[in-house]
Amino acid sequence: MSSTTPQHEGKARSAARRSGRKKGPATAARGTPDRHPAPGHHLSLLRRMLAIRRFEERCVELYSGAKIRGFVHLYIGEEAVAVGVNQALREEDAVVSTYREHGHALARGVPADAVMAEMYGRATGCSRGRGGSMHLFDATHRFYGGNAIVAGGLPLAAGLALADRMRGSTRVTCCFFGDGAFAEGEFHETANLAALWRLPLLLVCENNLYAMGTSLAREHAQTNLAMRAASYGMPAWTVDGMDVLAVEAAALRAAESVRAGNGPHFLEAQTYRFRAHSMYDPDRYRAKSEIEEWKGRDPLKGLAELMRSEGQLDDRMMEELDMEVLAEIDQAVGRAEEAPLEPVADLLRFVTSETGSTA
Amino acid sequence: MSKRKAPSGTSRPTTYREALREGLREALLQDERVFLMGEDVGRYGGCFGVSLGLLEEFGPDRIRDTPLSESGFVGAGIGAALGGMRPVVEIMTVNFSLLALDQILNNAATLLHMSGGQLSVPVVIRMTTGAGRQLGAQHSHSLEGWYAHIPGIRVLAPATVDDARHMLAAALADPDPVLIFEHGSLYNAEGALDEAVDAVDLDTAAVRRAGTDVSVITYGGSLPKAMAAAETLAGEGISAEVVDLRALRPLDDATVMASVGRTHRAVIVDEAWRSGSLAAEISSRITEQAFYELDAPVQRVCSAEVPIPYARQLEEAALPQPATIVDAVRRTVS
Numbered sequence: 247m248s249s250t251t252p253q254h255e256g257k258a259r260s261a262a263r264r265s266g267r268k269k270g271p272a273t274a275a276r277g278t279p280d281r282h283p284a285p286g287h288h289l290s291l292l293r294r295m296l297a298i299r300r301f302e303e304r305c306v307e308l309y310s311g312a313k314i315r316g317f318v319h320l321y322i323g324e325e326a327v328a329v330g331v332n333q334a335l336r337e338e339d340a341v342v343s344t345y346r347e348h349g350h351a352l353a354r355g356v357p358a359d360a361v362m363a364e365m366y367g368r369a370t371g372c373s374r375g376r377g378g379s380m381h382l383f384d385a386t387h388r389f390y391g392g393n394a395i396v397a398g399g400l401p402l403a404a405g406l407a408l409a410d411r412m413r414g415s416t417r418v419t420c421c422f423f424g425d426g427a428f429a430e431g432e433f434h435e436t437a438n439l440a441a442l443w444r445l446p447l448l449l450v451c452e453n454n455l456y457a458m459g460t461s462l463a464r465e466h467a468q469t470n471l472a473m474r475a476a477s478y479g480m481p482a483w484t485v486d487g488m489d490v491l492a493v494e495a496a497a498l499r500a501a502e503s504v505r506a507g508n509g510p511h512f513l514e515a516q517t518y519r520f521r522a523h524s525m526y527d528p529d530r531y532r533a534k535s536e537i538e539e540w541k542g543r544d545p546l547k548g549l550a551e552l553m554r555s556e557g558q559l560d561d562r563m564m565e566e567l568d569m570e571v572l573a574e575i576d577q578a579v580g581r582a583e584e585a586p587l588e589p590v591a592d593l594l595r596f597v598t599s600e601t602g603s604t605a
Numbered sequence: 606m607s608k609r610k611a612p613s614g615t616s617r618p619t620t621y622r623e624a625l626r627e628g629l630r631e632a633l634l635q636d637e638r639v640f641l642m643g644e645d646v647g648r649y650g651g652c653f654g655v656s657l658g659l660l661e662e663f664g665p666d667r668i669r670d671t672p673l674s675e676s677g678f679v680g681a682g683i684g685a686a687l688g689g690m691r692p693v694v695e696i697m698t699v700n701f702s703l704l705a706l707d708q709i710l711n712n713a714a715t716l717l718h719m720s721g722g723q724l725s726v727p728v729v730i731r732m733t734t735g736a737g738r739q740l741g742a743q744h745s746h747s748l749e750g751w752y753a754h755i756p757g758i759r760v761l762a763p764a765t766v767d768d769a770r771h772m773l774a775a776a777l778a779d780p781d782p783v784l785i786f787e788h789g790s791l792y793n794a795e796g797a798l799d800e801a802v803d804a805v806d807l808d809t810a811a812v813r814r815a816g817t818d819v820s821v822i823t824y825g826g827s828l829p830k831a832m833a834a835a836e837t838l839a840g841e842g843i844s845a846e847v848v849d850l851r852a853l854r855p856l857d858d859a860t861v862m863a864s865v866g867r868t869h870r871a872v873i874v875d876e877a878w879r880s881g882s883l884a885a886e887i888s889s890r891i892t893e894q895a896f897y898e899l900d901a902p903v904q905r906v907c908s909a910e911v912p913i914p915y916a917r918q919l920e921e922a923a924l925p926q927p928a929t930i931v932d933a934v935r936r937t938v939s
């Protein structure tokens with residue numbers, strides 16, 4: 247498989263152009279989104295996206311109420327990427343993420359209870375209160391963080407893939423990162439290393455058009471990211487990150503090819519965050535109209551409309567789904583509130599391993 | 606880890622470089638999860654010749670030449686350790702490790718704690734350090750003290766052929782990241798490799814020469830200089846005990862304090878710059894823990910506070926030398 251010739255990809259174009267993308271993406275993933283899948287498939291995608299959305303909306307409230315602190319980066323608007331990509335991953339695969347990782351963690355299956363408890367800094371948190379919002383980890387789900395150094399997770403992901411490659415395993419390592427990370431040397435070192443060694447790595451660039459307040463066009467001399475990734479000799483596709491079915495199809499195609507031993511693949515998901523970069527960001531660098539335009543392409547709304555048009559969803563079902571999701575979040579918050587604090591007496595634990603050696 | 610055994614009397618001459626290579630070879634033979642990765646470790650044989658011949662024996666999968674991407678391949682070593690391998694990553698020199706500092710500090714040293722104890726990182730990172738070969742500032746600095754500042758990693762400085770031979774196995778047995786600093790001027794040094802020693806422990810400093818008048822505390826490339834100084838001093842009737850720290854993090858306070866308790870005087874020799882150095886840390890610990898044992902202020906012999914110069918006479922003047930160590934000892938015993 248190789249990258250296809252540059253071509254324009256429809257949906258993201260107008261908003262993207264206004265936001266400073268100089269050219270359309272290099273390549274467009276034209277997988278075969280399964281528009282008529284097994285019953286319940288669309289509903290499960292919708293449910294998972296909704297769970298992330300509602301989880302984070304609750305985080306906003308909890309943050310305002312000073313229940314949770316620190317840097318909190320919301321994923322609202324980008325849910326289709328985490329949920330779609332995760333469809334292509336198996337239990338044995340690994341995920342490496344960034345500080346904007348609530349969605350990745352939840353889509354990966356890290357329990358909402360453990361994520362919420364981590365935000366609360368509790369002993370039951372998935373990082374035992376040492377990580378917080380930016381450093382979620384879950385070894386049993388092979389979720390390797392939670393990295394708050396932009397691009398810092400990329401070399402790690404290459405190493406996880408290298409370990410699998412050396413042992414002849416067919417596992418895939420998936421690494422999420424942003425358009426800002428693409429400008430760091432670590433992205434380019436990793437892309438070169440992974441392509442050179444044909445590592446089983448799926449690089450998922452979440453291009454939400456901004457690195458904090460710096461727009462794509464002000465951070466990249468060449469804004470066609472897939473084309474640049476392809477220059478390392480790996481298949482590179484661009485996909486509409488607001489369309490969960492398109493992401494799913496592209497990710498499946500890419501992950502299968504990675505699993506088949508074709509080396510690393512690059513997927514650029516063109517997406518948008520509806521909220522500010524973090525809780526401290528007054529969001530002065532974007533036009534309100536731009537945000538509104540992208541909200542018109544809300545991935546949840548898009549899928550819900552498709553499902554309605556196919557008779558798979560109605561108001562009552564939607565309401566029930568929402569009630570279910572909210573009840574789960576209520577439960578996660580309730581449990582976090584009641585969970586014990588990690589004892590200060592344990593402050594110095596986990597600096598070095600407590601076991602004598604690792605097998 | 607078993608403690609170092611008493612010298613057996615049987616030994617064979619070996620260079621520091623050969624000892625390191627033997628250690629690597631043994632590790633590669635004993636555990637197939639072990640692999641060596643770094644710039645020019647394969648076809649070139651390692652920029653200091655440490656891995657010469659290993660490519661032929663173990664193949665390019667396990668003796669893995671990397672591109673010039675310190676952050677990329679050090680990070681990949683950390684990831685491979687997370688993924689169940691036992692990587693030994695070689696960085697040509699500590700000067701270039703700064704390009705990988707993010708991976709070492711923000712990932713290797715941090716992941717275990719940040720993950721609440723879930724993710725240990727059994728990676729070993731080897732690199733050269735130090736001056737003395739007229740290589741100019743960008744190839745001559747001693748920055749191991751910076752790494753010794755970081756919780757979550759172990760920092761080793763083998764100074765003898767026995768340590769060069771056996772520290773790697775001990776480092777690989779550690780479930781956490783270990784950095785090994787090899788002083789560039791030691792590679793050609795020949796020593797007597799003790800046939801009876803088959804393991805070293807990573808927790809204790811070693812008394813390399815017993816003495817009663819002063820403790821000379823040092824590590825790595827400064828050990829031979831301290832030993833030479835002790836020899837000179839012996840001729841003047843001053844009995845210097847030489848302590849080789851071996852592990853720079855965690856520091857073995859007990860051995861240092863016991864030595865100071867015997868001699869009541871301390872001179873610290875550290876090729877790094879004096880300001881904010883490991884020598885400062887040790888001096889401070891002696892003050893904290895053994896102040897009432899001291900008969901004189903602690904002295905430090907460090908490098909001059911300049912980027913290490915190229916010209917031989919300037920470089921020599923910048924670094925600790927046997928003569929400057931002797932002077933410092935004379936000051937403290939007088």
Ligand SMILES: Cc1ncc(C[n+]2csc(CCOP(=O)(O)OP(=O)(O)O)c2C)c(N)n1
Nearest residue numbers: 346394395396424425426427454456457458
């Ligand atoms: C190495 C590094 N430099 C700067 C920062 C501060 N910072 C945090 S997020 C961010 C923007 C990253 O943007 P991008 O990679 O596009 O991801 P996004 O936040 O859009 O998901 C910056 C500059 C950092 N955390 N790490």
